[in-house]
Each structure stands twice: as C-alpha cells, then as structure tokens.
Amino acid sequence: MILTERQKEILQFIRRTELERGTGPTTREVQEEFGFASQTAAVDHIRALERKGALSKTAGKARAVTTSPPRVKFLQVPVYGAIPAGIPELIDQAAEGFVPVDAVAAGVSERARLFATRVRGDSMINASILDGDIAVFENREPVPGQIVAALIDGETTLKRYVHEHGQVFLRAENPRYPDLLPANELVIQGVLVHLQRNLTPAE
Numbered sequence: 001m002i003l004t005e006r007q008k009e010i011l012q013f014i015r016r017t018e019l020e021r022g023t024g025p026t027t028r029e030v031q032e033e034f035g036f037a038s039q040t041a042a043v044d045h046i047r048a049l050e051r052k053g054a055l056s057k058t059a060g061k062a063r064a065v066t067t068s069p070p071r072v073k074f075l076q077v078p079v080y081g082a083i084p085a086g087i088p089e090l091i092d093q094a095a096e097g098f099v100p101v102d103a104v105a106a107g108v109s110e111r112a113r114l115f116a117t118r119v120r121g122d123s124m125i126n127a128s129i130l131d132g133d134i135a136v137f138e139n140r141e142p143v144p145g146q147i148v149a150a151l152i153d154g155e156t157t158l159k160r161y162v163h164e165h166g167q168v169f170l171r172a173e174n175p176r177y178p179d180l181l182p183a184n185e186l187v188i189q190g191v192l193v194h195l196q197r198n199l200t201p202a203e
Contacts, residue, residue: 086121106194113139126173132198137190147192
C-alpha cells in the first residue's frame, strides 16, 4: 500500500480525532481541516484510503468518518531527546524511550528505519507542528518540499527541505525565522512520516 502525502495527513488526522474524542471527524471537518473547496474532495480522499485498505468504515457511522483499520501494526520507535524547531542546536543522541507508531497510519513499511524526537520551538507552527509534539522520521532520501530532521554544519534542526535555483537549503514554516543555508555540510537524517500531538495540558 502506497499512500500520497495528503492521504497520510488525512489518515493521521482521522486517527488523532478518534484518539482525542472517541469518534472520527465528519467529512465536513476533514474538508475544513485541509481547506478543501467542497465536501466532495474530502469524500474522494476517504474513499481512496478505503480502496487502498488503510481504512474500513465502521457499521452504523454514516455521518462520521469513524473507521476501523483492517490492520494495525505498531512499531516501537526510539525517541532521541528533542529536536529544535527553531535555531539549530546540538542534541543528545541517547534514546530516552520508545513511542508506538502505527505503520499503516504512517504509510511506512514494517521494516522501515524509524526514529522519533520531541519538538522544541515554533519554527514549524504553520505546518501544524507544535512545541512538545513527537515527530517520527524515516531514514531515507528526501524530495524537495518534505519536512526533515537535518544536520546543518554540525547542528540538528527540523525544517522543510528546499531545492531552488540550484541551491539546497532549509526553510521554516514561520516567517520569524530565516532560511538556513549550509556553509559546509547538510545531512538529511530523516523524513517526517508521522506526528503525534502532545495532548498534555499546559501547566
């Protein structure tokens, strides 16, 4: 099963909504969350996920997109400290624990090389990546436009991978932060495949 980036985002939104309130979103809520022009677009995406086997409708739930996945395979992904969604910093590489990730929802193989970090900062806020979230990455080559964990001149950060006018660099999703151009080295450590929202209430 191969999901598009948008399909993975919608699947994660549905699973997150189910976790938070016990039932999935309506098609209108899916439409509003992703800015679709009509509910038809949301329905088309839901049906595509069903055809690919990522979702199956729950009986008696006509209005809500409450779903029962046909197959759930949780992978135990190591969490390596925090990754700055702001100014790059050096981070501790000692695993501090593990987080369960549904391989189907993340759209990855059960054999994928995954790692996770806690997000710190607000540079990716316009991509709905918030301080305290758990970001899960797959160790693979990125394509332009994907969000990545990157080592830039010896420091680690979370940004969007950009390739423009022959130049490769990193871009924040917050206008307060400038683009990051490597002086010597840019190593992509992983591509974002899953985001787990921090549901802990603020102190």
